[in-house]
Amino acid sequence: MAEKLEDLNLPLTVVTRIVKEALPEGVAISKEARTGLAKAASVFVLYVTSAATNIVKNNKRKALTGQDVLEAMSDIEFDRFVEPLRDALEQYKQTVSAKKLASGKKKDEMEEVEMVEDE
Amino acid sequence: MSTPKTEKDLHLPQSRVKTIMKSSPEVDAVGPEPLYLVTKVTELFVTDLAKRAFKNSKNNLLEYKHIADVVQEDDTLDFLREIMPRKITVRQFKEIMAKKAARGDNSDETSEESSSEEESCDESSSSNNSQNS
Numbered sequence: 001m002a003e004k005l006e007d008l009n010l011p012l013t014v015v016t017r018i019v020k021e022a023l024p025e026g027v028a029i030s031k032e033a034r035t036g037l038a039k040a041a042s043v044f045v046l047y048v049t050s051a052a053t054n055i056v057k058n059n060k061r062k063a064l065t066g067q068d069v070l071e072a073m074s075d076i077e078f079d080r081f082v083e084p085l086r087d088a089l090e091q092y093k094q095t096v097s098a099k100k101l102a103s104g105k106k107k108d109e110m111e112e113v114e115m116v117e118d119e
Numbered sequence: 120m121s122t123p124k125t126e127k128d129l130h131l132p133q134s135r136v137k138t139i140m141k142s143s144p145e146v147d148a149v150g151p152e153p154l155y156l157v158t159k160v161t162e163l164f165v166t167d168l169a170k171r172a173f174k175n176s177k178n179n180l181l182e183y184k185h186i187a188d189v190v191q192e193d194d195t196l197d198f199l200r201e202i203m204p205r206k207i208t209v210r211q212f213k214e215i216m217a218k219k220a221a222r223g224d225n226s227d228e229t230s231e232e233s234s235s236e237e238e239s240c241d242e243s244s245s246s247n248n249s250q251n252s
Contacts, residue, residue: 007135007138007139008138008139008142010131010132010135010136010139010161011131011132011135014130014131014132015131015165017130018130018131018162018165018166018169019165019166019169019181021166022165022166022169022170023169023170023173023181024179026179027173027176027179027180027181028179028180028181029180029181030180030181030182030183032182032183033172033181033182033183033185033186036183036186036187036203037165037168037169037186039202039203040164040165040168040186040190040199040202040203041131041161041164041165042139043198043199043202044161044164044165044198044199045136045139045140045157045161046139046140046142046143047198048157048160048161049139049140049143049146049157050143050145052153052157053143053145053146057145063148063150064146064148064149064150064153065150065152065153066150066152066153066155066156068153069153069156069157069160070156073160076195077195078160078164078195080167081160081163081164081167084163085156085159085160085163088128088155088156088159089152089155089156091128092152092155092156093152096151
């Protein structure tokens, strides 16, 4: 539950860092642009969530899955994110299973997974 | 594409993303996998929006209006239009209102009267349709 209203906003500093990484070095970002992007990101979370829960509802399921999030991207016409997201999910799954294997042992950073999947 | 970091590739705090997701009445539990993906895609979204907005910038400064322009021009960003309106000056506002008043003001369309710049979007069935002016 969100206790405070601020909890429904993504942290400005983190969003700004993402923006800085996206842009060429030395670009200044006005205060208003920062808050605008942070707000947009927060609303985007809800937008995606609602698109994904729609899929869940339509399939008469209860739990939200990663696949639902992927499918939601096409529903809201953000198809361009599907591929990178699918890759991220692959990596995430590998990281999770690697963690499970390595749990107990010293944390061994996985060697770089170089899977070039092209469709 | 291939970023060298395998783990810790997220910037945004997943806990906060989770809070936001759960603020939706239809969501009661969020598993780690959908949470990870929503967080990830939100970062992609911010990156994408910032890059596109920056194309509207003439110097090395990203400003609010650059973002607002992207939002108003891309229909898939419709969900942001209310929170990121184009800002106009008081004078522009008065001009718009004056035009509205002059036209008779019986259009319930509200606000989408983008005064000077023509944004006419008749790409569908504009086969020589003489519109009444």
